[in-house]
Every structure is written in C-alpha cells, then in structure tokens.
Amino acid sequence: MIDHVIKAENLGKKYAIAHQMKAAPATLREALARGGANLWNRLSGRRDSAAKPSYEEFWALRDVSFEVRRGEVLGIIGPNGAGKSTLLKLLSRITEPTTGRITLQGRIASLLEVGTGFHPELTGRENIFLNGAILGMPASYIRRKFDEIVDFADIERFLDTPLKHYSSGMYARLAFAVAAHLEPDILIVDEVLAVGDAKFQRKCLGRMDKVAGEGRTVLFVSHNLQAVESVCRRGLVLGHGRVCFNGTQLEALDFYLKGMEPADIRLEDRTDRLGDGSVRVTSIELRNARGESVECVRTGESAEVRLYFHSTPEAPKSEIVVALNVRSAYDFPLFLHSSRFSRTAFGPLPKNGCFVCTIPRVPLVPGRYPVTYSVMPSWGRKAEYCDYIRHAFELEVRHGDYYGTGELPLSTHAVAVLDASWSLEKT
Amino acid sequence: MHANELEHSEVVIEAGRSQAQYWRDLWRYRELLYFLSRRDVVVRYKQAVIGAAWAVLRPTLTMLVLTLVFSYFARIPSGAIPYPILVLAGLLPWQLFQGSLAATSSSLVANSQLISKVYFPRLLVPMSVVLAGLADFAVSLIVLGILMLWYGFHPGPEILCLPLFLVLALLAAFGSGLWFGALAVKYRDVTHIVPVLLQVGLYVSPVGYSAQIVPERFRLLYSLNPMVGVIEGFRWTLLGGHAAPDWRAMLLATVLIGILTLSGIWYFRKTERRFADYI
Numbered sequence: 001m002i003d004h005v006i007k008a009e010n011l012g013k014k015y016a017i018a019h020q021m022k023a024a025p026a027t028l029r030e031a032l033a034r035g036g037a038n039l040w041n042r043l044s045g046r047r048d049s050a051a052k053p054s055y056e057e058f059w060a061l062r063d064v065s066f067e068v069r070r071g072e073v074l075g076i077i078g079p080n081g082a083g084k085s086t087l088l089k090l091l092s093r094i095t096e097p098t099t100g101r102i103t104l105q106g107r108i109a110s111l112l113e114v115g116t117g118f119h120p121e122l123t124g125r126e127n128i129f130l131n132g133a134i135l136g137m138p139a140s141y142i143r144r145k146f147d148e149i150v151d152f153a154d155i156e157r158f159l160d161t162p163l164k165h166y167s168s169g170m171y172a173r174l175a176f177a178v179a180a181h182l183e184p185d186i187l188i189v190d191e192v193l194a195v196g197d198a199k200f201q202r203k204c205l206g207r208m209d210k211v212a213g214e215g216r217t218v219l220f221v222s223h224n225l226q227a228v229e230s231v232c233r234r235g236l237v238l239g240h241g242r243v244c245f246n247g248t249q250l251e252a253l254d255f256y257l258k259g260m261e262p263a264d265i266r267l268e269d270r271t272d273r274l275g276d277g278s279v280r281v282t283s284i285e286l287r288n289a290r291g292e293s294v295e296c297v298r299t300g301e302s303a304e305v306r307l308y309f310h311s312t313p314e315a316p317k318s319e320i321v322v323a324l325n326v327r328s329a330y331d332f333p334l335f336l337h338s339s340r341f342s343r344t345a346f347g348p349l350p351k352n353g354c355f356v357c358t359i360p361r362v363p364l365v366p367g368r369y370p371v372t373y374s375v376m377p378s379w380g381r382k383a384e385y386c387d388y389i390r391h392a393f394e395l396e397v398r399h400g401d402y403y404g405t406g407e408l409p410l411s412t413h414a415v416a417v418l419d420a421s422w423s424l425e426k427t
Numbered sequence: 428m429h430a431n432e433l434e435h436s437e438v439v440i441e442a443g444r445s446q447a448q449y450w451r452d453l454w455r456y457r458e459l460l461y462f463l464s465r466r467d468v469v470v471r472y473k474q475a476v477i478g479a480a481w482a483v484l485r486p487t488l489t490m491l492v493l494t495l496v497f498s499y500f501a502r503i504p505s506g507a508i509p510y511p512i513l514v515l516a517g518l519l520p521w522q523l524f525q526g527s528l529a530a531t532s533s534s535l536v537a538n539s540q541l542i543s544k545v546y547f548p549r550l551l552v553p554m555s556v557v558l559a560g561l562a563d564f565a566v567s568l569i570v571l572g573i574l575m576l577w578y579g580f581h582p583g584p585e586i587l588c589l590p591l592f593l594v595l596a597l598l599a600a601f602g603s604g605l606w607f608g609a610l611a612v613k614y615r616d617v618t619h620i621v622p623v624l625l626q627v628g629l630y631v632s633p634v635g636y637s638a639q640i641v642p643e644r645f646r647l648l649y650s651l652n653p654m655v656g657v658i659e660g661f662r663w664t665l666l667g668g669h670a671a672p673d674w675r676a677m678l679l680a681t682v683l684i685g686i687l688t689l690s691g692i693w694y695f696r697k698t699e700r701r702f703a704d705y706i
C-alpha cells in the first residue's frame with residue numbers, strides 16, 4: 001500500500017492581474033465606443049497597446065511540495081495572502097495548477113465553506129439532499145444518514161420550512177450537519193469552524209477530532225491557532241506562496257509565531273508605525289518593583305512599563321490618551337489598559353518624556369505576550385493615532401509567587417491569575 | 428462515491444491534463460444532475476402567485492400573439508392546418524430551445540458560488556439547466572394536445588419521430604449554450620448578446636409561419652439556421668402530411684447541431700478547469 005495519500009510536487013499557480021490604467025470614460029457615447037473597441041480587440045485577439053489593459057503576473061503559489069501520509073491531520077497556517085486558499089483550491093480540484101502535480105489516493109471531500117449550494121427557496125429537507133449531492137454523497141447514503149443529520153442540526157421542526165425563514169444559527173447548524181456526515185478518505189477543511197455559537201463550534205471541533213481518530217487524512221486550514229494545536233498533528237507554514245516550514249504542529253506554530261514577532265529591530269527604526277507622528281515612542285523599558293531595568297517580569301510582582309517619547313510642537317494640546325493592549329501568543333486579546341480608564345491627565349507634554357504604566361501585581365501566568373501600544377489625541381471610536389505600533393514589544397513573564405504559596409495555574413488552564421480567596425461558611 | 432468502488436482510486440491533478448476520470452466522475456455525479464434540475468424547476472415557480480400555471484400561460488399567450496400577428500394582420504397562409512395549431516407546434520420546440528439556451532448561457536455565472544467552492548464535473552450545470560427546461564415543455568405539450576383535440580386534429584404515425592426532434596432541439600440549446608456559457612465566464616458581454624440573438628431567432632425561424640412560405644431559392648440559406656430543420660421536423664411529427672418536411676433542412680440541422688454540440692463540449696472541457704479563476 002502506498003504510504004502517502006497526498007503528494008504535491010512543485011506546485012505553482014499563476015494569476016494575471018489586470019491594471020486598468022486608462023482614465024474613466026467621460027460620456028456614455030465614449031464608454032460605448034471604447035467598450036466596442038475593447039470587445040473587438042478581445043474577440044479578434046488583437047494586441048493593441050492603447051486599448052489593452054496591462055497585466056501583471058502574480059504567483060499565488062510557487063514550488064510547493066509536500067506529502068501527507070494516511071491518517072495524518074495536517075494544519076496549514078500562514079498570514080493572509082500566503083496562498084492557503086489557493087492551495088486548497090488546487091487540492092480540491094476547483095482550479096488547475098499552472099505548474100507541478102498533485103497525486104491523491106482515495107476519495108476526497110473538500111469543505112471550503114459549509115452550505116455550498118443551499119437555496120433559500122427550498123426547504124431544509126430539499127437542501128439536505130441538494131447539498132449532500134454537491135458534496136458528492138449518493139442519495140441512498142443521504143437517506144440512510146438523514147435522521148442523524150437532522151438530529152445533529154437540531155432542526156426537526158423546521159424540516160419542511162423554506163431555508164429563507166431560518167435563523168442564521170439554524171442555517172449554519174444545518175450546513176455543518178450535512179458536511180459532518182461526509183465520510184471521505186481525505187477531508188479538506190477551510191475555516192468552517194467560524195460558524196455558529198461557541199457551543200456549536202466545540203461540537204464541530206469534536207467532530208473533526210473524531211474524523212481524525214478514525215484514521216482519515218485531514219487537511220485543515222485555519223486562523224484559529226488554538227484549533228490547529230489541538231486537532232492537528234502536523235503543521236505546514238506558508239508564506240508568500242512558498243512552504244516556509246513543515247513539521248509537527250507545535251514546531252509549525254512556534255515557527256509561525258516567531259515570524260509574526262518583531263525581528264530585533266530597534267523601536268525607533270520600526271516602519272510599521274501608524275499615526276501622524278506628532279508624538280513618537282522611541283524606546284520601551286521594563287522595570288521591576290525595585291526600579292531596576294529588567295528583560296522580564298514575574299507573576300504577582302509589581303512592574304512598570306515605560307514608554308519613552310519625543311514630542312513635536314504639533315502634538316495635540318488636548319488630553320493625550322495612552323493605551324497598552326496585551327495579547328496571548330495566539331493573538332487573542334487579554335488586557336487593554338488605557339490612561340482614560342483611570343482618568344489620568346498628563347497635561348501638556350514635554351519635548352522628551354516617558355509615559356509610565358504601573359502594574360501592582362502582574363496577573364499573567366509565565367509566557368510571552370505581544371504588547372501593542374497606542375498614543376491617541378483623544379479617546380474615541382475613530383482610530384486616530386499620534387503613534388501606534390502593533391506588537392511593539394514582547395512582555396516576558398516568568399514564574400513568581402503570586403499567592404505567597406509558590407503555586408500558579410498551569411498555562412494550559414489559564415492565562416490570567418485571579419486575585420481571589422476561598423473560605424467556608426456554614427449554612 | 429461512498430461505496431468501495433474507489434477504494435484505491437488515484438487522482439492526478441496537473442496543468443492541462445485531460446482527466447481520464449472525467450467521464451466516470453460525470454456518471455458518479457449523475458444524482459447531482461437530478462437535484463440541480465429539480466432545484467431549477469421547483470425554484471422557478473415557488474414564489475409565483477399562480478405558480479406552475481405560468482407554464483401553461485406562457486406558450487398560450489405567445490401563441491395567441493403570433494397567431495394574431497401572422498395570420499390575422501399579415502394574412503400568411505397555413506394550408507389545411509388551423510393557424511393556432513401551426514403556431515403552437517412550432518412554438519413548442521422553439522420555447523424549449525430559447526428557454527434552455529438563455530438559461531444555459533447564464534448558468535455558470537448564476538452558479539458561480541458552486542463553481543468557486545466545490546469540485547464536480549462542470550458539464551452538469553448546463554446539462555441540468557437543459558433538462559429542467561423539459562418540465563415546461565411537457566406542460567406545453569399537454570396544451571397542444573388539448574388544442575388539437577379541440578380542432579379534431581389527430582397525429583399520425585409520424586409522432587413516433589417526435590423524440591428524435593426533441594433531442595435535436597435539446598442538443599441545439601446544449602451545444603450553443605456550452606459555447607455561450609463558457610464564454611460568459613470570462614466575457615460577461617455574452618449574457619447581453621444572447622437575448623438579442625434569441626429575439627432575432629424567433630423571426631428567422633419558422634415559428635409564427637411555415638417554412639414553406641420562404642421562396643425556394645432562399646431555402647438553403649434559410650436552413651443554415653439549425654432550428655429551421657428542427658421546428659419543421661417537429662411540426663411534421665405532430666401534423667403529419669399537412670406539413671410536408673424538407674429533408675435537406677433536417678439533414679443540415681442534424682449535421683450543424685452535431686458540430687455545435689461536439690465543438691461546444693470541446694471548448695467547455697478546455698476552459699472549465701479555469702472557470703474558478705475568472706468567475
């Protein structure tokens with residue numbers, strides 16, 4: 001038996017992006033004349049440089065090779081535009097590669113979205129059969145699984161109601177229920193977990209785990225890194241259309257997250273700043289309880305985050321608001337603290353100075369936390385910045401004695417440490 | 428697909444590879460063909476107040492208008508055949524062709540959601556649309572039957588050839604629909620051209636009149652429109668000797684439709700692998 005069920009060799013996919021460089025037509029007559037000329041040129045295949053839009057070649061994927069063995073669950077991660085969707089489209093035969101080849105062993109089902117082909121005028125029952133057929137299920141199989149699907153979706157009462165009267169939750173549940181009953185050898189899934197409420201999402205993840213447990217091969221593309229960590233065993237990192245890393249899922253996540261961290265660039269040289277620049281944070285310093293400059297802080301101890309800035313005469317005279325946003329390693333927001341919350345008035349800014357945020361007891365379990373800062377002329381919903389850097393620095397937290405007992409929750413159970421106590425009362 | 432039939436099947440995806448498994452896939456997805464056709468039929472009349480009654484009203488009203496224009500105003504002769512029957516017998520294959528072609532040309536664009544999200548042999552889309560057109564056709568056929576009973580007109584043994592011309596009408600719509608549909612994916616202009624072509628087509632096809640009124644020396648040129656042979660043949664199977672057929676026209680129609688269908692499949696297959704990139 002062949003060991004690998006998916007084998008991709010030197011895959012490439014090229015797109016041509018058209019640039020419309022001409023000015024917009026001024027009149028209807030002009031538009032029609034130009035349209036006619038374009039049509040004629042296109043149909044006759046004439047390459048008239050004046051009328052032809054210029055094309056730019058763009059490789060969405062380039063030289064991608066990898067193998068997936070039977071029963072493996074592979075997570076594909078990467079930033080937006082890395083080529084994840086293109087890769088899925090090639091694997092699911094929606095479009096053909098420009099170069100290279102893919103060999104697939106066994107029955108494939110791909111879920112680039114759930115509920116593909118659902119029609120609002122048709123009833124739930126009719127849609128189950130239609131959607132099932134689109135996913136490649138035979139009608140006899142759907143009939144056999146029908147009750148299970150309805151049960152999973154929990155829509156029994158609305159089975160003969162047109163889909164357009166469904167709530168979005170019901171719609172999503174029905175869509176996933178059909179998809180969840182696919183039984184292919186290779187399952188290709190794209191972000192479908194982003195539907196429904198949290199409870200339903202857990203149900204879906206559980207289903208994925210089950211599918212994987214049955215020895216099927218699963219390819220899973222997601223931005224939900226937590227899901228990738230728990231469901232997948234292997235990870236493939238894509239970047240700019242190429243494979244950057246291929247290994248276990250934990251290594252892949254590490255690799256991916258490191259790539260997102262700011263490289264060792266001095267804050268002053270960062271080019272990804274936002275804002276008008278009237279105030280610029282030039283360096284950031286961490287200090288411990290004793291006022292010493294440190295590289296990391298400890299859980300439960302006091303810490304200071306110091307944002308050294310330089311201000312120009314254009315700096316707003318109104319109340320400046322400074323905020324810090326602490327995120328998890330998987331980019332989940334944990335804390336936001338703004339000077340507005342404590343109604344701190346900084347007053348007129350000196351030319352050079354330092355905003356100091358004091359944290360009396362660091363409430364985070366040991367780990368590394370990307371921190372984003374923002375300096376705003378006022379507090380509002382509109383994002384107006386004097387200065388802003390996403391992931392400006394990484395806050396490293398080490399083990400500390402929060403409760404005076406040396407105990408801390410494990411990082412698999414908690415990110416934050418709660419200042420709370422237990423007691424017993426007789427009732 | 429879920430049976431063990433494909434336990435060890437291997438799929439190779441490569442640029443420009445004409446997949447050997449394509450026709451097998453087409454067969455494997457035959458149930459999807461049924462569900463897509465069914466969807467089209469059900470959806471067409473679901474939100475309409477009088478629903479499927481439109482399938483009766485549409486050919487009837489068109490027949491009345493054409494009879495009025497060609498028989499009453501233009502005074503075109505129809506021989507021994509009552510004019511309403513002459514018109515309706517020609518209208519049946521024409522409306523089947525017209526409806527199917529219009530729907531096929533826009534079918535890929537209309538199903539872009541499916542095409543960009545899931546794999547299946549794309550030929551199923553135009554096929555299902557053409558098949559869905561048969562539902563309306565069946566209703567119109569009943570209307571014609573009633574009309575013929577009303578006039579006391581009985582079809583002869585020629586009616587056994589009706590399926591032949593039915594298939595020709597379907598293939599004519601399918602073949603040209605494949606061309607227009609595939610072209611429309613890249614050039615949306617096509618969706619605007621097709622209705623105009625069909626409008627002209629109604630007058631250059633023997634729908635509201637019999638082809639016999641076309642002067643002999645123009646007959647061959649006239650018959651280059653493949654629907655001429657199909658409509659005349661259709662009329663002949665229903666009305667027998669009263670509508671003597673022109674064999675040259677029918678033969679020409681068969682050859683032209685054959686070429687249209689085969690070339691349509693060729694062009695469609697050539698372009699379908701990249702539909703998702705353009706749609």
